[in-house]
Amino acid sequence: MSNSKKKVDWYKTVLGSRRIVEEMVVKSETQSNQIDTLEIMLSSKGSGSQKVGTLTTEQQVKVEDDIRQIYESILDDGQLPTLETTQHRSFVKYFLETNLPAGFIALDASHTWMIFWLVNSFLLLGGKIDEDMSNRISENILSYLNEDGGFGGGAGLISHVVSSYAAVMALCLSNDHHVLDKIDRQKTYEWLLSLKLEDGSFCMYKGGEVDTRAVYCALVIASVLGILTPELVAGTAEWLGRCQTFEGGFGGVPGDEAHGGYSFCAVAALSILGPPQEIITRHCDLKNLVKWSVNRQFQLEGGMNGRTNKLVDGCYSHWVGGIFPFLELATQCDLLDRAALKNYILICCQEENGGLRDKPGKRPDFYHTNYVLCGLSLCQHKAKHDPALMTEKLGASAFAYRVERIKDPQEDPANFIEPLHPIFGIPMNTVLKNREL
Amino acid sequence: MHGVKREQLSKDAKQRKKERDAFKISHYRQLTDSVLADKQKNIFNNDTLDETSRLLDLNPEFYTVWNYRRDIITNHVFSNLKDSQAAHTFILKELQFVGKQLKSYPKVYWIWNHRKWLIEQDDLFDLKQEMALIDKMLTMDSRNYHVWAYRRYVVGLVQDKMEHEEDIILSNREEFNYTTKLIEENISNYSAWHNRSQLLQKLLNSKTEGFEDKYSFLVKELSFLQNAYYTDPDDSAVWVYLRWLLSPFFLKDLPQDKRNSILNDQLRDIKELNESEIEDSGKPNAWCLKSISYVQKMMNQHV
Ligand SMILES: [Zn+2]
Numbered sequence: 092m093s094n095s096k097k098k099v100d101w102y103k104t105v106l107g108s109r110r111i112v113e114e115m116v117v118k119s120e121t122q123s124n125q126i127d128t129l130e131i132m133l134s135s136k137g138s139g140s141q142k143v144g145t146l147t148t149e150q151q152v153k154v155e156d157d158i159r160q161i162y163e164s165i166l167d168d169g170q171l172p173t174l175e176t177t178q179h180r181s182f183v184k185y186f187l188e189t190n191l192p193a194g195f196i197a198l199d200a201s202h203t204w205m206i207f208w209l210v211n212s213f214l215l216l217g218g219k220i221d222e223d224m225s226n227r228i229s230e231n232i233l234s235y236l237n238e239d240g241g242f243g244g245g246a247g248l249i250s251h252v253v254s255s256y257a258a259v260m261a262l263c264l265s266n267d268h269h270v271l272d273k274i275d276r277q278k279t280y281e282w283l284l285s286l287k288l289e290d291g292s293f294c295m296y297k298g299g300e301v302d303t304r305a306v307y308c309a310l311v312i313a314s315v316l317g318i319l320t321p322e323l324v325a326g327t328a329e330w331l332g333r334c335q336t337f338e339g340g341f342g343g344v345p346g347d348e349a350h351g352g353y354s355f356c357a358v359a360a361l362s363i364l365g366p367p368q369e370i371i372t373r374h375c376d377l378k379n380l381v382k383w384s385v386n387r388q389f390q391l392e393g394g395m396n397g398r399t400n401k402l403v404d405g406c407y408s409h410w411v412g413g414i415f416p417f418l419e420l421a422t423q424c425d426l427l428d429r430a431a432l433k434n435y436i437l438i439c440c441q442e443e444n445g446g447l448r449d450k451p452g453k454r455p456d457f458y459h460t461n462y463v464l465c466g467l468s469l470c471q472h473k474a475k476h477d478p479a480l481m482t483e484k485l486g487a488s489a490f491a492y493r494v495e496r497i498k499d500p501q502e503d504p505a506n507f508i509e510p511l512h513p514i515f516g517i518p519m520n521t522v523l524k525n526r527e528l
Numbered sequence: 529m530h531g532v533k534r535e536q537l538s539k540d541a542k543q544r545k546k547e548r549d550a551f552k553i554s555h556y557r558q559l560t561d562s563v564l565a566d567k568q569k570n571i572f573n574n575d576t577l578d579e580t581s582r583l584l585d586l587n588p589e590f591y592t593v594w595n596y597r598r599d600i601i602t603n604h605v606f607s608n609l610k611d612s613q614a615a616h617t618f619i620l621k622e623l624q625f626v627g628k629q630l631k632s633y634p635k636v637y638w639i640w641n642h643r644k645w646l647i648e649q650d651d652l653f654d655l656k657q658e659m660a661l662i663d664k665m666l667t668m669d670s671r672n673y674h675v676w677a678y679r680r681y682v683v684g685l686v687q688d689k690m691e692h693e694e695d696i697i698l699s700n701r702e703e704f705n706y707t708t709k710l711i712e713e714n715i716s717n718y719s720a721w722h723n724r725s726q727l728l729q730k731l732l733n734s735k736t737e738g739f740e741d742k743y744s745f746l747v748k749e750l751s752f753l754q755n756a757y758y759t760d761p762d763d764s765a766v767w768v769y770l771r772w773l774l775s776p777f778f779l780k781d782l783p784q785d786k787r788n789s790i791l792n793d794q795l796r797d798i799k800e801l802n803e804s805e806i807e808d809s810g811k812p813n814a815w816c817l818k819s820i821s822y823v824q825k826m827m828n829q830h831v
Binding site: 136138139147148200201243244246247248249251295296298299300336337338343344346347348349350386398399400401 | 564567568587589590591592595598637640641645671673676677680714716717718719721722723725726760762763764765768772775777809811
């Protein structure tokens with residue numbers, strides 16, 4: 092079956108109408124460049140209704156009006172913005188090197204996160220880490236390592252699984268090949284095991300909350316440190332499957348509403364336990380998941396939201412967009428309108444003075460800078476899962492990815508960004524480097 | 529790029545802000561150091577409790593301090609109380625503190641986590657009062673993910689204490705009616721639709737009045753839904769929910785004739801809605817088209 096025929100069939104099961112579907116596929120295959128895509132985006136009437144004045148629709152209509160205006164002015168100019176790599180890199184570097192103003196106190200318990208977001212953004216933008224920066228990263232991060240084998244979010248803070256994820260990822264990014272050996276793997280393993288609950292899920296810290304983020308973070312840590320065991324993940328895939336809602340996405344815990352962030356965590360965590368094409372169908376309803384994920388992308392805005400009837404937000408380019416590599420592997424066809432997402436990111440999410448943001452009118456921050464860049468990387472690459480890289484070992488699947496740049500002669504090299512590991516959310520080469528050891 | 533231009537601070541204002549920031553930071557640092565040092569030494573008394581209040585006012589995201597506060601309450605406050613009435617009084621005061629925090633920071637995990645823990649510690653706590661707070665918070669933001677999760681949690685606690693099956697059913701019914709009310713206020717409230725989907729499965733299982741047979745329930749629910757999609761045919765929440773009501777989950781248990789009659793009625797109504805959309809705007813409605821094709825697929829599937 093040709094890819095295009097397959098794609099039509101997939102969309103048909105997902106979206107229903109053959110007419111809409113064929114239009115979409117024809118559209119996507121004749122898109123010669125971003126400007127054409129922009130025209131198609133503008134031809135959408137938008138999803139906000141003009142009919143009733145509920146608050147939800149009012150906000151949606153306002154966002155659409157703003158973005159439509161921005162897109163129209165771009166079409167008038169005929170000039171698409173490119174990625175302001177230098178600006179963004181200096182935005183990130185400035186914060187990596189300076190003390191933070193008081194407004195950032197709320198992030199005080201999130202030191203490992205700040206370092207992770209900033210360094211990850213820096214690397215995605217092609218930055219190089221010198222020895223000095225490498226030392227500062229690992230010294231900083233290791234100072235948050237606790238006796239119990241977990242990392243706190245900052246100095247003196249108790250171990251927390253989400254902070255520990257950010258810490259371990261930041262160490263992978265630090266360009267120091269031996270730094271992970273400074274972690275006592277046995278201790279970390281026992282700590283993770285102590286957070287495991289009987290139903291297969293994990294909690295954030297002893298007495299802390301449970302959700303799919305905790306599961307994802309625990310599994311990533313174990314996977315990168317090579318301490319994933321059947322005991323640690325017994326019942327986990329089944330628990331994740333129970334978090335899928337009738338809508339198709341995943342809630343934070345069974346019974347909660349489907350949500351972009353929790354869905355990414357659930358799908359990526361499952362994909363640590365096996366190749367997506369096998370594990371997703373085994374533990375959840377793939378068709379429903381595709382349907383829900385595809386519905387997150389707005390036709391007019393091109394970007395994504397995290398829940399039904401919420402507004403577009405740049406960070407979901409990663410949280411929802413990041414589900415697509417797995418879905419594309421499981422279905423063997425293209426499901427994401429990458430050109431439209433790229434337009435949203437480049438036109439709506441870049442701040443003039445550097446940094447990336449949720450949507451026009453919002454301030455850039457570290458979090459959005461990182462996840463919008465992850466989304467942009469997704470737009471330029473395609474993930475393959477290579478059985479030749481697989482071994483019998485539990486968790487080996489996570490290291491069997493090849494991520495390749497999508498060949499597009501129209502793509503301005505100024506927009507190039509590093510390929511991202513679909514599960515870990517860090518540049519491919521940093522994963523490979525740590526794997527070789 | 530194309531952003532809303534923000535006003536630049538004048539040089540003087542910048543300097544003043546810098547000084548204010550420096551003061552805030554040094555005050556915050558001192559307090560943090562002192563709290564973390566006391567935590568390290570396991571000091572549990574009224575002073576350290578107050579200290580954590582002050583620090584949490586400055587930074588409610590400080591999960592370690594919430595954790596420390598919990599240890600102080602367990603090891604100091606509770607161990608010095610004479611009975612559960614005294615514990616109850618203390619917890620009410622503590623809940624006020626947490627409530628104040630939630631007002632300003634309704635999306636901080638640790639605050640919700642602390643609240644959950646508190647009400648679990650109090651045997652005399654009136655959960656009805658908690659439901660009133662939840663209702664109020666949902667009036668402020670009807671899509672707050674944390675509040676919805678907390679609502680399901682508190683309802684779960686209420687039901688755990690119930691001895692009779694009928695009371696549990698009644699409670700689910702009240703929750704179901706609450707989603708009806710919210711949806712009637714705003715059909716775009718997908719969180720309400722989601723909660724409805726959870727509750728109706730429980731009610732169908734209990735076969736209580738109005739839910740005893742899937743067919744009559746479906747007919748009623750579809751007519752409720754129809755009101756919604758006629759109100760706003762562009763609202764995705766309604767269509768997502770419709771598709772679920774017409775999925776094998778519901779249809780598989782129906783006799784052929786009833787199944788057909790439901791699908792036929794839906795097909796007719798959605799087509800009609802689509803026609804009127806074409807008259808209004810010159811374009812068919814995408815959600816109508818998708819739903820028509822879905823209904824047709826379901827019709828063919830069984831034949
Ligand atoms: Zn965001």
